Structure formats: C-alpha cells, structure tokens
Amino acid sequence: MNFKVDQKQMLRDLKGLLSIASTNGDAGAIDEMTPLGKNINDAIDYMLAVGKRFGFETQNLDGCCGIIDMGEGEEMVGVLVHIDTVPVGEGWSVDPFDGTVIDGKVYGRGTNDDKGPAMVALYAMKALKDSGVPVNKRIRLIIGGDEESGTWRCMDRYKETEIIPDYAFSPDASYPVIFAEKGILKIQIHNKTDVTGEDMTLKAGKQINIVPDFAEAEVQGRRFTAKGRPAHAMEPQNGVNALLKLGCELKEAGIVHPFLDLLDKANVEGFNIAISDEISGELTINPAIGRVDAQGSRLECDIRYPVTADVDDIVGRIRQSVDPVGYEVDTMQMVPPLYVKKDSPLVQTLLGVYRDITGDRTEPIAIGGGTYARAFDNAVAFGVLFPDEPDMCHQVDEYWSVEDMMINLQIIAGALAALGVSKRGL
Structure with missing residues (x-):
C-alpha cells in the first residue's frame, strides 16, 4: 500500500533537528542529566516532542537514549537510529545546521547519518498508525545519542532497564539488507x-x-x-x-x-x-x-x-x-561480528518488502562496517542508501534527496507493517 505523510511538515521537523549541533564529543555542557552533552539531550527531546505530537508514548533515558512507542503486544519490533553526528569539518558551501534545500536535496550534517533516517522512521511509524493497518506488536523507535564514538554508552544505558526487541533493524547503512558485519x-x-x-x-x-x-x-x-x-x-x-x-x-x-x-x-x-x-x-x-x-x-x-x-x-x-x-x-x-543467516525470517521479510517496493533483486550483503544492529541479537542493518548511490555520510556538504527520503519512508513503513502484523516469532 501507499503510506501517506505530510512531506512539508516532515521537512520542517527535519530542519529543526538539523539545527541542533549534536556533535559527538562536542555537544555542549555535560552534567548528570546530560552526560553526552546538552545538545545531544536537546536533539533526543526534539524527537520525543515530535513523537508526542503524533500521540506516541515517549521516554528520555537520562540524556543518553530516547524511546518512542506505538502499538501493543507481547513482542517488540525495534528500529535503531541515532541523533549524534560527526564533526562538521571545513569547506561546506552551505550552513551545515540549516537544512538548506537545493535541487531537491536537503543539505546538513546528519541528513544522511542519521538524523534524516531517524525522522523518516518516526514519520513512517505515524504513516503506519494513520493507515489503519492492524499491528499486533509493539513498535519502538530507539534513539541513540552516542553512536559515532563507537562506545555506544546509549545502548548500555538502554539495556540497563529496557526490554530487548525480539527483532530489529537499523536504517543507518544501505540496502537491500546487511545480514553480516565483520x-x-x-x-x-x-x-x-x-x-x-x-x-x-x-x-x-x-x-x-x-x-x-x-x-x-x-x-x-x-x-x-x-x-x-x-x-x-x-x-x-x-x-x-x-x-x-x-x-x-x-x-x-x-x-x-x-x-x-x-x-x-x-x-x-x-x-x-x-x-x-x-x-x-x-x-x-x-x-x-x-x-x-x-x-x-x-x-x-x-x-x-x-x-x-x-x-x-x-x-x-x-x-x-x-x-x-x-x-x-x-x-x-x-567488537564481535554480526551474522544473521540470509534465509532467516527477519532477513527474508525485510528483503521481500524492499523488492516489492523497488523491484531491485539485489541479494543481501555483508560489510566491513559496524552498525547499531550489533547492539541486539536478531537485528540487521536495512537502508537507507540504495545500491550504487554515492555515500555522503561524514562528508562535506552531506545531503539526502527528498525523493530518496520518500521512497525510504515507504520501505520502512512497509517493513514495520510486515513485522508488526506477522505471526509470533515471525
């Protein structure tokens, strides 16, 4: 099905998120309530405010991690994103914190890694909710604040008190599905x-x-x-x-x-x-x-x-x-490797959604990089970069095209629908 969202409002919300300089290791004042820096906490709270506006349940875990929940059920589907970024660097042709749109591309630090995908995932949850598709599981957006450091203190904090998803994916890499990470x-x-x-x-x-x-x-x-x-x-x-x-x-x-x-x-x-x-x-x-x-x-x-x-x-x-x-x-x-078999229900479900929407028959891939999917068992990286597309993560003039955002929204919403209404244990 075709999931509907307010594209203009989504871009406005993304612009607001990009305006917060949540640079890992240089994100403002650090104290007991903002251990990763004030700006990272502000970026988490910004996402939670959008989630509340959509009617979702939200929680800030001590300035390290955010949670946005929809639906009910014994099983949980997790979507793993992060709002911290690498430093801006030098040589930008636009303001890296403005969300400038040029020729259908949104420019700014974090548009592609991973503020843009985080906002698109949140809007995908709203689109699924508005569609009326009956979800029989809880869907949780887990918003990390310490991905870029590699130490993942945000995930450590999450695991102290929170439920581990039964299956999860992270839109912080590439398609079709990354089933193995060295x-x-x-x-x-x-x-x-x-x-x-x-x-x-x-x-x-x-x-x-x-x-x-x-x-x-x-x-x-x-x-x-x-x-x-x-x-x-x-x-x-x-x-x-x-x-x-x-x-x-x-x-x-x-x-x-x-x-x-x-x-x-x-x-x-x-x-x-x-x-x-x-x-x-x-x-x-x-x-x-x-x-x-x-x-x-x-x-x-x-x-x-x-x-x-x-x-x-x-x-x-x-x-x-x-x-x-x-x-x-x-x-x-x-850091131990990640390996979820190609024929596993999780990989095959995500791959089926991707193929139905794009028509691309590319097989699941293995990479040398490390994604948030390693934080949990039965989790993989899924999106947002399409095969043969230039990777702008960490680059000067980082951008993400609006067209790709909207295709990703359909894929992520479709994945949540497929996982959220599937039988127990997939």
Whole structure:
C-alpha cells in the first residue's frame, strides 16, 4: 500500500533537528542529566516532542537514549537510529545546521547519518498508525545519542532497564539488507625493547578507522612527508595510506629504524592474517596511526575480520610476526561480528518488502562496517542508501534527496507493517 505523510511538515521537523549541533564529543555542557552533552539531550527531546505530537508514548533515558512507542503486544519490533553526528569539518558551501534545500536535496550534517533516517522512521511509524493497518506488536523507535564514538554508552544505558526487541533493524547503512558485519579489532603494536636505529620522529594519522592521508618524519634534520587519500577502515583499498607510503620513502632514502621494518610487515601477508570466508569475505587491515618519539614507537591498526574467524588466532599470528623486530601487541578494542543467516525470517521479510517496493533483486550483503544492529541479537542493518548511490555520510556538504527520503519512508513503513502484523516469532 501507499503510506501517506505530510512531506512539508516532515521537512520542517527535519530542519529543526538539523539545527541542533549534536556533535559527538562536542555537544555542549555535560552534567548528570546530560552526560553526552546538552545538545545531544536537546536533539533526543526534539524527537520525543515530535513523537508526542503524533500521540506516541515517549521516554528520555537520562540524556543518553530516547524511546518512542506505538502499538501493543507481547513482542517488540525495534528500529535503531541515532541523533549524534560527526564533526562538521571545513569547506561546506552551505550552513551545515540549516537544512538548506537545493535541487531537491536537503543539505546538513546528519541528513544522511542519521538524523534524516531517524525522522523518516518516526514519520513512517505515524504513516503506519494513520493507515489503519492492524499491528499486533509493539513498535519502538530507539534513539541513540552516542553512536559515532563507537562506545555506544546509549545502548548500555538502554539495556540497563529496557526490554530487548525480539527483532530489529537499523536504517543507518544501505540496502537491500546487511545480514553480516565483520568483526572489528583495534590493536596497538609498540616496541618492547630500547629503540635502536637512527634518531627519528614520525607522526601520521588521527583516527584509527580512517586511512591516513598525511604522514611526516624528521631524521637528522631532514624532513620527509607523504600524502595519501583517506578512506574508511572498512574499505582501506579505496584509499592511499600515507603512513605506509612514507615508510617506503624513508627506506629508499637509506634510513634504518625498527619501526620501518614493522611498517614493512603491516599488511595481511606480513602479519600472516590473509583470512577469508564465504560469508563475509576477506580480512582487511588499516595501519592508521603511527608515532615515533622519545617515548618509543607505536602503530595502531584497525582490522575488520570475517565472521567465522577466531580473533585470538588473529592476534596470535600478529604477535608472532612482530616479535622478531622487537614489538608486542595490545588489544585496544574488539567488537564481535554480526551474522544473521540470509534465509532467516527477519532477513527474508525485510528483503521481500524492499523488492516489492523497488523491484531491485539485489541479494543481501555483508560489510566491513559496524552498525547499531550489533547492539541486539536478531537485528540487521536495512537502508537507507540504495545500491550504487554515492555515500555522503561524514562528508562535506552531506545531503539526502527528498525523493530518496520518500521512497525510504515507504520501505520502512512497509517493513514495520510486515513485522508488526506477522505471526509470533515471525
């Protein structure tokens, strides 16, 4: 069926949400009631106010997370969204907090990730309510405030007191359905013995999940630099790693240092971790942050590993590889993989809705990224980016087209209808 909404009002509500600078880690005053920052709490409250206007039940969980409920029933369908954003950055051609519309596209930080999808999901709930489709389950929009940090304090707070959905999806990735997400392993490799070699300082990388685009070193008064191209750690092959590039240039210049030997090994072959499976593909590694200074030398790497791989085996292989050059390995973070079988009722139900509305027969996919779907069992990422569409998440001049918003609204409302009126346990 065709679900109806007031498009103009939805865009006005989205514009208001975009105007709140809910930047993760820089969202205003922090206190007991706003532990993630005042602006994040304000953005949660803004969404709750829209939900109340629609007649839904709402709750703010201590400034960390918001809940908007519709319907009743023993089972719960969850929709996982977030209203925190990455920093704006520089070079915007429009005000990133204004929701400017140009040529049918809404511009602003969070339009695509994830304020736009959050508002569309809320309006999809209203459209379902207004349609009169008899829902026999509770539908809950779970609004997180700490997704971009990777620590997900919002989900921790939710789980302290709230019901875990029986099945859920997160419109914070791409279509058709993401049934598997690789495990995420972040490690630091540091020297365990006194550094020997030429007197050298080196610096590269700022974020472990981004391919470094600049690296610099100084050796005996000589300065060396290298430029690369950034890319997300889930697809490091799409970038050019400036740190590895600089390491090669220093060796070619005759510089001798254990850290350069380490950089030589910092790949899947050198670390003996060329692992893959049929479900989610190959292991990837992003040597992201490099430092050499008076305190020693260290390298931080972001690894995305196949869903069937053993993380202890991976770390063990790396330890064996770096030990001969005088380094040891510490695990900084480990996020287990997500895997819901392609033929599961949840995946097949969502896939059926997507195909009915779009006609696209693309099969479910596996990715190296991590979504909110990992927060719960029996949850997957579903939308909002269509196949072969440019990904504007975290980009300068982030935008989302109104046309895509409206198609997504139909898909999300259709998914909620299919899940909300299905038999128990799908």
